[in-house]
Amino acid sequence: MQRLYRKRVILGVGGGIAAYKSAELVRRLRDQGADVRVVMTKGGREFITPLTLQALSGNPVHLDLLDPAAEAAMGHIELARWADLVLIAPATADLMARLVQGVADDLLTTLVLATDAPVAVAPAMNQAMWGDAATQANAIALQKRGIRLFGPAAGSQACGDVGMGRMLEAEELAQRAADCFESRALDGVRMLITAGPTQENIDPVRYITNHSSGKMGFALAEAAAEAGAQVTLVTGPVHLPTPDRVNRIDVVSARDMLAACEASMPCDVLIASAAVADYRPEVIAPHKLKKDPTSGDGLLLQLVRNPDILATLAQRPDRPFSVGFAAETENLIEYAARKLQSKNLDLIVANDVANPNIGFNSEDNACSVIDRELHETRFPQTSKAKIARQLIDFIRERLTRHQD
Numbered sequence: 140m141q142r143l144y145r146k147r148v149i150l151g152v153g154g155g156i157a158a159y160k161s162a163e164l165v166r167r168l169r170d171q172g173a174d175v176r177v178v179m180t181k182g183g184r185e186f187i188t189p190l191t192l193q194a195l196s197g198n199p200v201h202l203d204l205l206d207p208a209a210e211a212a213m214g215h216i217e218l219a220r221w222a223d224l225v226l227i228a229p230a231t232a233d234l235m236a237r238l239v240q241g242v243a244d245d246l247l248t249t250l251v252l253a254t255d256a257p258v259a260v261a262p263a264m265n266q267a268m269w270g271d272a273a274t275q276a277n278a279i280a281l282q283k284r285g286i287r288l289f290g291p292a293a294g295s296q297a298c299g300d301v302g303m304g305r306m307l308e309a310e311e312l313a314q315r316a317a318d319c320f321e322s323r324a325l326d327g328v329r330m331l332i333t334a335g336p337t338q339e340n341i342d343p344v345r346y347i348t349n350h351s352s353g354k355m356g357f358a359l360a361e362a363a364a365e366a367g368a369q370v371t372l373v374t375g376p377v378h379l380p381t382p383d384r385v386n387r388i389d390v391v392s393a394r395d396m397l398a399a400c401e402a403s404m405p406c407d408v409l410i411a412s413a414a415v416a417d418y419r420p421e422v423i424a425p426h427k428l429k430k431d432p433t434s435g436d437g438l439l440l441q442l443v444r445n446p447d448i449l450a451t452l453a454q455r456p457d458r459p460f461s462v463g464f465a466a467e468t469e470n471l472i473e474y475a476a477r478k479l480q481s482k483n484l485d486l487i488v489a490n491d492v493a494n495p496n497i498g499f500n501s502e503d504n505a506c507s508v509i510d511r512e513l514h515e516t517r518f519p520q521t522s523k524a525k526i527a528r529q530l531i532d533f534i535r536e537r538l539t540r541h542q543d
């Protein structure tokens with residue numbers, strides 16, 4: 140089995156003698172199905188040539204932050220967004236210290252700051268340097284920030300010393316990279332997620348809809364599947380690829396969405412991030428509506444209420460742990476709390492959609508989660524991918540408490 144199938148890995152190569160193992164690492168990552176792009180520091184290039192890594196990865200090697208040609212092909216921010224994982228191997232003592240400081244004076248350190256993907260470092264250095272208090276403090280600081288440390292291992296070193304500081308072997312690093320995508324915290328949990336807008340037809344060519352892009356719901360589906368959940372994603376019309384290992388059901392209207400959700404029950408957790416139209420035209424005209432010369436400039440459209448999908452599923456005897464979203468432009472927390480109570484939810488994610496940088500069709504989001512005790516937990520602005528992982532983690536923790 141290819142454990143990194145279609146995963147995008149940036150391999151950062153620092154300036155240490157262990158860089159010779161990076162060539163083998165590229166091969167092992169590709170054996171596992173990963174798409175690998177290599178970023179080299181200036182020091183890394185002293186130990187192994189970009190040409191070698193280009194030939195092995197099948198992609199151009201990225202070297203400089205201020206290279207107009209490279210930026211035109213794939214800019215550093217684009218590269219940071221492209222990655223599912225940034226693995227730095229070898230990571231020297233100097234590189235680790237620079238990461239701790241948040242230095243961004245070359246392409247690799249800049250990428251680490253800019254990416255939302257998990258970051259892992261494989262330290263490689265002389266045993267005394269590894270044992271030094273400064274390096275040890277840096278290792279702890281990186282881990283506290285969520286950066287994973289792969290190794291180092293003990294053994295004989297290129298300098299003749301014996302001790303801790305050897306970079307892990309390529310095969311083991313590739314396996315550890317694959318493990319990053321398989322935290323099985325939600326193993327066996329059946330999760331139903333709604334996403335995107337609904338479209339309510341007026342006639343064969345017109346409909347009522349909203350600005351939801353589906354990005355938030357798709358990011359949640361991806362994060363849940365990565366955490367091991369069995370995910371069914373019921374989505375309105377959007378232009379997004381299906382995340383790996385997610386069962387996607389495409390629907391158009393609110394009534395279709397309800398039917399697809401009911402057919403996907405039972406489930407353990409429901410997350411309703413879809414922006415469902417509250418109303419639909421009472422009658423769908425069989426032919427394109429024509430301008431009526433007798434009715435002046437106006438057109439009266441009679442609307443009727445759509446079923447509330449979330450409330451319907453949260454009232455069932457086999458109700459799942461139910462998480463709603465509230466998109467509000469004012470009185471965010473108050474209105475969200477009311478929806479939590481009126482729809483019988485366990486949690487509600489309050490989304491301030493008056494701010495164009497978060498909410499509908501934006502790359503980022505920021506939100507507060509409110510629980511049944513009306514306690515509020517804030518999630519500051521970050522990418523939807525990152526906030527989705529944080530929300531899935533939060534939901535998992537509350538689900539566990541709920542089941543105890």
Ligand code: PMT
Binds near residue numbers: 417478
């Ligand atoms: O898709 P994106 O562009 O990434 O944008 C994300 C988002 C802003 C759409 C998302 O984060 C969000 O806030 N979704 C909820 C939008 C919404 O319609 O909220 P609401 O306050 O109208 O509905 C409250 C809850 O009831 C929601 O969980 C909604 O899915 C659900 N609902 C509403 C009406 C209805 N008929 N059926 C429902 O299930």
